[in-house]
Amino acid sequence: MEELVNYQNILLQNIQKEWKRYLFEDLHTDERLLGIKGLRGVGKTTLLLQYLLKALEKGDKGLFVTAEHPYFYQHSFFDLASLWVSYGGNLLLIDEIHKYPNWSRELKLIYDGFPGLQVIFTSSSALDLYQGEADLSRRLDVQVLHGLSFREYLSLNGFGHFEPVTLETITLDSTQISSEIINQLEQHILPIFKSYLASGYFPFSNELKKDRIPQRLIQILNTVLESDLSMVEGYSAANVTKIKNLLGVIAESVPFEPNISKLAEKMHLGRNTINIYLKNLEDAKILNLLFEKVKGISQLQKPAKIYFENSNFLFAFQHSPSIGTIRETFMLNQLRNSGQLVGSSKKGDFKVDESMIIEVGGRNKDYSQIKEAENAFLAIDDLEIGFGNKIPLWLFGFLY
Template sequence: MEELLAYQGSLLTFFHSNWYRYLYPEILVDERLVGIKGLRGVGKTTLLLQYLQQLMEAGVKAIYVTAEHPYFYTETLFNLASLWNSYGGKALLIDEVHKYPDWSRELKLIYDGFPAMRVAFTSSSALDLYRGEADLSRRLETQLLHGLSFREYLSLYYQIHTEAIGLQDMLKDPYQVSTALVKKIDKPVLPLFKEYLQKGYFPFAKDLRPERVPQRLIQIINTVLESDLASIQGYSASNVTKVKQLLGVIATSVPFEPNISKIAEKMQLGRQTVNVFIKHLEDAKILNLLYEQVGGISQLQKPGKIYLENTNFLFCLQSNPSVGTIRETFFLNQLRNSGHQVSLSKKADFLVNQVYTFEIGGRSKDQSQIQGVEQAYLALDDIEYGMGNKIPLWVFGFLY
């Protein structure tokens, strides 16, 4: 116990962060068991340490641990919780719980055995928190931390603070929304948007030289494949190699319209194995899969198109990604991250919430593709102000 408290004290000595992600208020809800999932590098550890500070300032006796600490070579999470409870501890915060064997079973025991203790933990986005050895579905509140929105990027990098804007408000009056944002930003917004698309999705990039960002992103992808998926899905070394090859095929041609049979033949894998690998890459937030419909049987279909999860991945995996791919990747990412359903549209690029049709393009894009389609909109790059059914693409970066 002493070494864990010493480790926590050392972390807090050098931890200074007064900028908070969009999810921070959500973990302060009065839930006894909260799980925070997310891609590596999006700020889960920072969020947990901020939560620790808030609890301590409120007089709650709390302890932070990482599941990778050598303490757990010989001790269990349950024994730690029992000891912390005997010391009067009221909160246990666990970082990277997916690195701990039997995490679900012991969390269930802690939840049932110490009803006065609050537990929050982080995990890889690849981990299905409801499919552990023990059933946590009735006990667990799950939150998903995404990368930075364009709104958060402006706040973190340029101290330009704005509130999130609902999709309905954007669609109702694009001119008023875009005008108010341009006035608030008070800088040329389009160059800032281009910066964000290249290096603004991950908070850590703020402290790196721009030329180092692609290398760090590739490290994140490799770690997800070699560590997270390998441990969570039980990948062998050969499986990791195959998944990397598959990602390489997809990354060079996104948005990728998959022919699963050809991919399987080329990689000497079964069709079902390829489908499973693609689904794992989606779970790990490396890919975004787009289906012809959402919900129900959609997960039994092959995806209609495959995108990388965010535009920063595009720039690190392609030397010169196409403008159209960048635009579509951004739109899909920001809409899904803000909780909206997105599927393939038969008339245009995307169907949102099974109601709104969107065609993505540049400032010269006309209405021909969506002519006669109800509730159809153009999301246009390289414009600052919206009007009618034309909405600046960058405005969708304010959804969360």
């Protein structure tokens, strides 16, 4: 126990105390068992430690551990929880829970055995927290921590603090909203937005030199593929190699419009296997699959288009990605991260919640493609202030 407390104290001494992710104020802290999923590098560990600091200030007795700690070579989660409760502990924070075998069964035992103990844990995005060995669905609440929104990127880098804006508000009056934001900034917003699209999705972007960020992103991708998916899905080295090959094919021409049969033949895999791999890559927050339907998607349904999850990944694979792909990738990412249901549309690029059409383009994009559509909008890059149904693309980065 002493080594765990010492480890926690070292981490707390170096934690970022002032700036916090969007989810910090929205954590479901009234839940006894809470899981936080997210892509590597988005700040899950920092979020746990910041919550621990807040809890300690209130007088709670909390302990932070990581499932990778050598302590768990000889002890179980249940052993630790039992010991911590005997010390008067009422809060247990567990990082990287997917690294621990039988995690779900032990969480159930802890939940049932220690009603006065709150447990909050983080996991890989690839992990389905409701499909463990034990039935946690009645006990567990799950939240997702996404990468930085453009709004958060501005705040993290000292450009100013801004509140989130709803999609309805943006579409009703983008002129006033964009004008107010522009007036608060001391710099032009478009160069900052370009920097965000290339390397600003992860909080570590303000700590690394820009030329090192693509390497860090490749490391994240490799770790997710070689470690997380292997642990979560039980994939062998051969499976991981096939998934990397699939990702390489997609990277050559995103947004990728898949022909599943040809793809399966080229990779010597079955159609269902390809679809399962794509679903796993989406769960792991590496890809975004866009379907024609907004709701009721089957796991084995063919996606209309395949995007990378965020625009930074595009720059990790290519030095100069297509500007059109960058714009669409950003739009889909920010819409979905803010909770919108998004599908493909023949009248525009995206259909949102079955009621809105959004076409994405550059400054010269006109209304011709969406002129027959109702409730349709243009998301325009290289535009500072919106007017009418033309909304600056960057403004969609304020949705969360």
